Structures are given as structure tokens and as C-alpha cells.
Amino acid sequence: MSFDVAAIREQFPILKREIDGNPLIYLDNAATTQKPQCVIDALVEYYTTCNSNVHRGAHRLADEATRHFEAARDIVKDFINAPKREEVIWTTGTTEGINIVANGLAALLSAGDEVIATGMEHHANLVTWQQACKASGATLKTVPVLESGELDLDAYQALLSAHTKFVAFPHVSNALGTVNPIKEMTAKAKQFGALVLVDGAQGAAHRKIDVQEIGCDFYAFSGHKIYGPMGIGALWGKESVLAEWPVWRTGGEMISTVTLQDATWNVLPYRFEAGTPNVGDAIAMGEAIRWLSALDREAVEAHEKALLDHATALAEQFEGLTIIGKARDKAGVLSFVMDHGHPADIGFLLDRQGIAVRTGDHCAQPLMARFNVPGTARVSFSIYNTLEEVDALFAALKKVRSMLA
Incomplete structure (x- = not known):
């Protein structure tokens, strides 16, 4: 299998953006993915x-x-x-x-x-x-x-x-x-x-x-x-x-x-x-x-699984964070709540650090009711995300929790 995430990222011009002086970390791919230059x-x-x-x-x-x-x-x-x-x-x-x-x-x-x-x-x-x-x-x-x-x-x-x-x-x-x-x-x-x-x-x-x-x-x-x-x-x-x-x-x-x-x-x-x-x-x-x-789909799937596995491991160690949905077979989605802060507050404070996630009920209100939560913060990975971005996410979440505690 071959997969070069750096080469992939070069094909997505929007990933060069900064948000409030921070490099964009785009983790809202379940809502919509970014577009490679060839599509544009x-x-x-x-x-x-x-x-x-x-x-x-x-x-x-x-x-x-x-x-x-x-x-x-x-x-x-x-x-x-x-x-x-x-x-x-x-x-x-x-x-x-x-x-x-x-x-x-x-x-x-x-x-x-x-x-x-x-x-x-x-x-x-x-x-x-x-x-x-x-x-x-x-x-x-x-x-x-x-x-x-x-x-x-x-x-x-x-x-x-x-x-x-x-x-x-x-x-x-x-x-x-x-x-x-x-x-x-x-x-x-x-x-x-x-x-x-x-x-x-x-x-x-x-x-x-x-x-x-x-x-x-x-x-x-x-x-x-x-x-x-x-x-x-x-x-x-x-x-x-x-x-x-x-x-x-x-x-x-x-x-x-x-x-x-x-x-x-x-x-x-x-x-x-x-x-x-x-x-x-x-x-x-x-x-x-x-x-x-044209990509090696098996390598792409393995890359996205590595991102999810790394994020899940960090989430399980994160104080006050609860993962919603722990299926044995998952695509690149990590949905969670924290003991301090509404999901909307979490999303807002992550955005100020350049990290884009989705918050709310995700057009799945009966499912949120099933888990007795008003909504979740949802991190969703794609082909161009990196393990370094996962680390940056959880470093940012530590700041968020300290601010909301």
C-alpha cells in the first residue's frame, strides 16, 4: 500500500488557509469534504x-x-x-x-x-x-x-x-x-x-x-x-x-x-x-x-483508520470526555461530549484555535435522544488529515476544558 498524505494535501488549496492566525485544521468532513484543484x-x-x-x-x-x-x-x-x-x-x-x-x-x-x-x-x-x-x-x-x-x-x-x-x-x-x-x-x-x-x-x-x-x-x-x-x-x-x-x-x-x-x-x-x-x-x-x-483505496482506508484509532485512544484518556458511539466497525467519526461545556461552546472555542468541527444533533435528533444528550461535538476525518492534526485537536481540547471548567 502507498499513501503520501503530504502530497494529497498539496492538491487542496483551502488547506493553506489560516483562521485567526492559526493553520486551518479541517475536521468537519462528514458535513462536506474540501475539493482538490482538479475538481475546481x-x-x-x-x-x-x-x-x-x-x-x-x-x-x-x-x-x-x-x-x-x-x-x-x-x-x-x-x-x-x-x-x-x-x-x-x-x-x-x-x-x-x-x-x-x-x-x-x-x-x-x-x-x-x-x-x-x-x-x-x-x-x-x-x-x-x-x-x-x-x-x-x-x-x-x-x-x-x-x-x-x-x-x-x-x-x-x-x-x-x-x-x-x-x-x-x-x-x-x-x-x-x-x-x-x-x-x-x-x-x-x-x-x-x-x-x-x-x-x-x-x-x-x-x-x-x-x-x-x-x-x-x-x-x-x-x-x-x-x-x-x-x-x-x-x-x-x-x-x-x-x-x-x-x-x-x-x-x-x-x-x-x-x-x-x-x-x-x-x-x-x-x-x-x-x-x-x-x-x-x-x-x-x-x-x-x-x-x-485513482488512489489506493485500501491505503486511504488504512490511513483514515489510523487517524480514528489515534483519536479514540487520546479520547479515552482525556479527563471528562465521553465518546458517543463505540461500534466495532467505524468510519472516521469521533462524536463526544465533555463534562464541562455545551457542544456549541466546544466548537466555538476550537474554531478560535483554527480547528473546524461540527456540533449539534447532526440532523439525527432521535439518535441524540437515544443517548440522552442534546448533541455532540463531532470530529470527522478525511484523506488529507494527519496524526499531527489529531494531536493538535486534543491539545486544543485541553485549553477548551480549562476555559469551561
């Missing part, structure tokens, strides 16, 4: 050389834009090992992808049907199913979270039944870093004929994805969490499912024929891509995936 360049290149709407233009710029746009779709297909490019739908991000599925699901469910989610969901993968169940009369059930921050898989098995029509769960918990056994969970749901969606917002940057191996029906993720731009993402779905799935948004591009009284829908993937697409960001997302895929 790809976005600028599109707007300076071939900015145009795609698919329908009869001129050179439209042809070039369409070619780059669809090439990016192929990059996503290969990244997740999708069987067909037509199964890759561009979205504004994971949230929209999940909403596309949820709005269609609401039209397919009926009273007596059951949907299963989990107690560790981001709101985007919980509120959506709540609303689908309310609209259809179906029942939403949730898998409890153990004290370790892992899902109670025995309880999950007990919830599954002939009434289960749909199951949704995160690949990786955004609040705890727990990596869920998604292949195993999918297989159990399939024994009852249920459809399965995986929320891959946190998984895509930290684990290799093979949707065929997972066996799920849908996988959604965002560009901005894998070194691409905000406002772009992808939803993958099995062709056999998507071809009959109810459409959500209507308008241009997603139609085949229109009369004054009726309309028919376009073929996949366009039947779910109404309106002018986010062409530049899709191209830049493709470049981000190309950049990430």
Missing part, C-alpha cells in the same frame, strides 16, 4: 469552454457539454459497479435521491404495509418515510440502536415480516461513524421480498461500493461528501424497479410526448431528471470520483 479546474473548464444546455442543442457547445455530462454518468456507474448507466440518476444530493424514492413509495404503499428504518437515521432518511407512511396509511417501524452505537440486528430480524414492503438504512452513520452490515441487512430484507434503499451519503467516501454485491434496490449519495461540488449527487436504482417507479417531478427532458391533455414519460434515466440539469457540477463530481478512484 473541471468546474471552471466547463464554464469557460463549453457552457451550454445538454441533449437538445444543435451546436458544438451543446455537443461538448452533453458528451462531458454523460461521461460523468459513466464514471458514477463504474464507481458503484452499477450494471447499466441508465440506472444512474442525477440529483441535487442524497436528500433528493431519497425523496424521489419516498414520493414514489407513497403511491405504492397501502394500509397494512410496513416500512422499516433505523434509530440512527439522518432526518433525510427518516422524515421521508414518515411522510410516505402518513400519505399511504402504511406503518413505519424502526430498528433500535444499542449502547455501542450499533444496530440491534436481532430486533431488525424480528421486525421483518410478510408485511414489510420497504427497508432503508444508512451505509455509515453520520453522527456516530458506525459502519452497518448492509449486505447482510439487505439479504435479510430480501427473504421477505422487500425493496431496500441504502443511504450512502457517508459511505461513498470511506468504503468501496458495489451495488450488485450489496443486493439493494437503491443507493443514494452526494458529490460534496466525496470531494465534489455541493448541489449534485446520484441515485442508483435497479432498472427493473425504476422503469415502473412513479415519477416525482415533471417538466422538460423527462417527457416523451405531450398533448394539451396528457403526457408520457421518457426512458431511463431521463424520466427522473426534469428540467435543466446541473451540468457543470455533474462534470466536476465525475472528476472528483475519477480522482478518488
Whole structure:
């Protein structure tokens, strides 16, 4: 394995910033990752050389834009090992992808049907199913979270039944870093004929994805969490499912024929891509995936694990600090509370020392209630973070605790 973190860091211009005279230590990667220069360049290149709407233009710029746009779709297909490019739908991000599925699901469910989610969901993968169940009369059930921050898989098995029509769960918990056994969970749901969606917002940057191996029906993720731009993402779905799935948004591009009284829908993937697409960001997302895929992913994963292991060891020795979520398999997230100071105060004082972390409930209020905390301070690592930054974090936390005591 080979991995040169110094060389990686040189590709991220924002990491040269200072905050109040301190070098930036960016540890909020679960919220969004920073962008390498090649991604920035790809976005600028599109707007300076071939900015145009795609698919329908009869001129050179439209042809070039369409070619780059669809090439990016192929990059996503290969990244997740999708069987067909037509199964890759561009979205504004994971949230929209999940909403596309949820709005269609609401039209397919009926009273007596059951949907299963989990107690560790981001709101985007919980509120959506709540609303689908309310609209259809179906029942939403949730898998409890153990004290370790892992899902109670025995309880999950007990919830599954002939009434289960749909199951949704995160690949990786955004609040705890727990990596869920998604292949195993999918297989159990399939024994009852249920459809399965995986929320891959946190998984895509930290684990290799093979949707065929997972066996799920849908996988959604965002560009901005894998070194691409905000406002772009992808939803993958099995062709056999998507071809009959109810459409959500209507308008241009997603139609085949229109009369004054009726309309028919376009073929996949366009039947779910109404309106002018986010062409530049899709191209830049493709470049981000190309950049990430060119790296030694095993070495990247080992580097991020070393960061988390070092941070966990320091946290366990830190007086007055309690880690929330101690799953056996975790991605690079360390979520914690301290005996002195609200998480918001911790975040503010760390920022004054140049360290960026996330604080609050992390759009996971039921999970915070499960652990009886108002929120946590969340440190989330990425490819460009270093062991020296971990040491600096805990040196800064000592100052924070002394100030708040």
C-alpha cells in the first residue's frame, strides 16, 4: 500500500488557509469534504469552454457539454459497479435521491404495509418515510440502536415480516461513524421480498461500493461528501424497479410526448431528471470520483483508520470526555461530549484555535435522544488529515476544558 498524505494535501488549496492566525485544521468532513484543484479546474473548464444546455442543442457547445455530462454518468456507474448507466440518476444530493424514492413509495404503499428504518437515521432518511407512511396509511417501524452505537440486528430480524414492503438504512452513520452490515441487512430484507434503499451519503467516501454485491434496490449519495461540488449527487436504482417507479417531478427532458391533455414519460434515466440539469457540477463530481478512484483505496482506508484509532485512544484518556458511539466497525467519526461545556461552546472555542468541527444533533435528533444528550461535538476525518492534526485537536481540547471548567 502507498499513501503520501503530504502530497494529497498539496492538491487542496483551502488547506493553506489560516483562521485567526492559526493553520486551518479541517475536521468537519462528514458535513462536506474540501475539493482538490482538479475538481475546481473541471468546474471552471466547463464554464469557460463549453457552457451550454445538454441533449437538445444543435451546436458544438451543446455537443461538448452533453458528451462531458454523460461521461460523468459513466464514471458514477463504474464507481458503484452499477450494471447499466441508465440506472444512474442525477440529483441535487442524497436528500433528493431519497425523496424521489419516498414520493414514489407513497403511491405504492397501502394500509397494512410496513416500512422499516433505523434509530440512527439522518432526518433525510427518516422524515421521508414518515411522510410516505402518513400519505399511504402504511406503518413505519424502526430498528433500535444499542449502547455501542450499533444496530440491534436481532430486533431488525424480528421486525421483518410478510408485511414489510420497504427497508432503508444508512451505509455509515453520520453522527456516530458506525459502519452497518448492509449486505447482510439487505439479504435479510430480501427473504421477505422487500425493496431496500441504502443511504450512502457517508459511505461513498470511506468504503468501496458495489451495488450488485450489496443486493439493494437503491443507493443514494452526494458529490460534496466525496470531494465534489455541493448541489449534485446520484441515485442508483435497479432498472427493473425504476422503469415502473412513479415519477416525482415533471417538466422538460423527462417527457416523451405531450398533448394539451396528457403526457408520457421518457426512458431511463431521463424520466427522473426534469428540467435543466446541473451540468457543470455533474462534470466536476465525475472528476472528483475519477480522482478518488485513482488512489489506493485500501491505503486511504488504512490511513483514515489510523487517524480514528489515534483519536479514540487520546479520547479515552482525556479527563471528562465521553465518546458517543463505540461500534466495532467505524468510519472516521469521533462524536463526544465533555463534562464541562455545551457542544456549541466546544466548537466555538476550537474554531478560535483554527480547528473546524461540527456540533449539534447532526440532523439525527432521535439518535441524540437515544443517548440522552442534546448533541455532540463531532470530529470527522478525511484523506488529507494527519496524526499531527489529531494531536493538535486534543491539545486544543485541553485549553477548551480549562476555559469551561
